Amino acid sequence: MEAPVAGSVLLAGVLIKLGSYGIIRYLVGLTPVACEYFAPVMYTLSILGIIYASITTIRQTDLKRIIAYSSVGHMGIVTIGIFTMNVEGIEGSIYLQIAHGIVSSGLFIVVTQLYERYHTRIVKYYRGVTMTMPLYSVVFLILTMSNIGVPGTSNYIGEIMAIAGAMEENGVVAVMAALGMILSAAYGLFLYNRVCFGGISAYMTEAPRDLTRREMYVVGPLAGLAIILGI
Amino acid sequence: MLISIMYIYKISGTTDYETLMGYEMEEKVQKLVFIGFIASLAVKLPLYPFHI
Numbered sequence: 001m002e003a004p005v006a007g008s009v010l011l012a013g014v015l016i017k018l019g020s021y022g023i024i025r026y027l028v029g030l031t032p033v034a035c036e037y038f039a040p041v042m043y044t045l046s047i048l049g050i051i052y053a054s055i056t057t058i059r060q061t062d063l064k065r066i067i068a069y070s071s072v073g074h075m076g077i078v079t080i081g082i083f084t085m086n087v088e089g090i091e092g093s094i095y096l097q098i099a100h101g102i103v104s105s106g107l108f109i110v111v112t113q114l115y116e117r118y119h120t121r122i123v124k125y126y127r128g129v130t131m132t133m134p135l136y137s138v139v140f141l142i143l144t145m146s147n148i149g150v151p152g153t154s155n156y157i158g159e160i161m162a163i164a165g166a167m168e169e170n171g172v173v174a175v176m177a178a179l180g181m182i183l184s185a186a187y188g189l190f191l192y193n194r195v196c197f198g199g200i201s202a203y204m205t206e207a208p209r210d211l212t213r214r215e216m217y218v219v220g221p222l223a224g225l226a227i228i229l230g231i
Numbered sequence: 232m233l234i235s236i237m238y239i240y241k242i243s244g245t246t247d248y249e250t251l252m253g254y255e256m257e258e259k260v261q262k263l264v265f266i267g268f269i270a271s272l273a274v275k276l277p278l279y280p281f282h283i
Contacts, residue, residue: 032261042269
């Protein structure tokens with residue numbers, strides 16, 4: 001959790017995807033019979049991971065920790081999509097990986113921009129960021145909505161395709177994966193609501209400044225891609 | 232994962248991916264190779280018991 005922002009972005013954006021790349025490339029390619037055989041075990045572990053990680057995320061109070069824990073839940077949906085072994089499932093999980101790489105990296109950068117201004121990552125410290133930093137709030141809203149999987153953003157397409165693939169194989173798995181999406185809405189809206197809405201927090205004494213041009217060039221393309229990929 | 236790859240090399244005589252695509256493994260061997268691969272990939276892809 002004390003990793004610098006570049007480390008977190010690399011880990012969330014690229015390194016996590018190497019695991020699912022390995023599964024798609026090696027296991028589905030070389031051992032298809034064993035994939036069919038072990039699919040129920042992987043479904044169970046993924047569903048446990050989705051629900052457990054999402055519930056753990058809800059009770060975190062550290063901004064960066066919330067985003068880091070949320071990727072465990074999303075990668076559970078990716079694993080379910082791969083082990084359905086049909087076109088919708090695998091295609092959806094690949095799309096979800098691309099979307100998650102963009103959105104999760106963007107959220108890490110956005111949280112770090114808030115950290116650079118106020119030097120803390122505790123959620124309770126922040127309130128009413130919309131009043132002082134409107135541009136920042138818009139980018140944060142787009143990325144949070146995309147992380148939740150609201151229709152019209154990039155994660156929605158991946159998740160709906162992975163869940164549609166799971167529905168073909170096993171209805172219960174699809175319903176459980178959809179439960180993970182509801183829980184992700186819980187922590188996503190919780191995070192955005194506490195940080196951005198309400199009156200200005202008494203602890204935010206430093207003079208407010210919105211995103212500079214340099215910071216906008218960093219997060220703007222990521223927020224734009226999250227919407228373009230979703231349409 | 233490395234042990235699985237070494238085992239694939241031992242039984243098939245190659246580690247070339249394109250050649251291995253045409254190589255049909257026995258079901259029992261496939262399951263062993265799967266377990267070896269998933270043990271390392273599950274850590275990278277944070278799957279539930281290995282996510283810490």
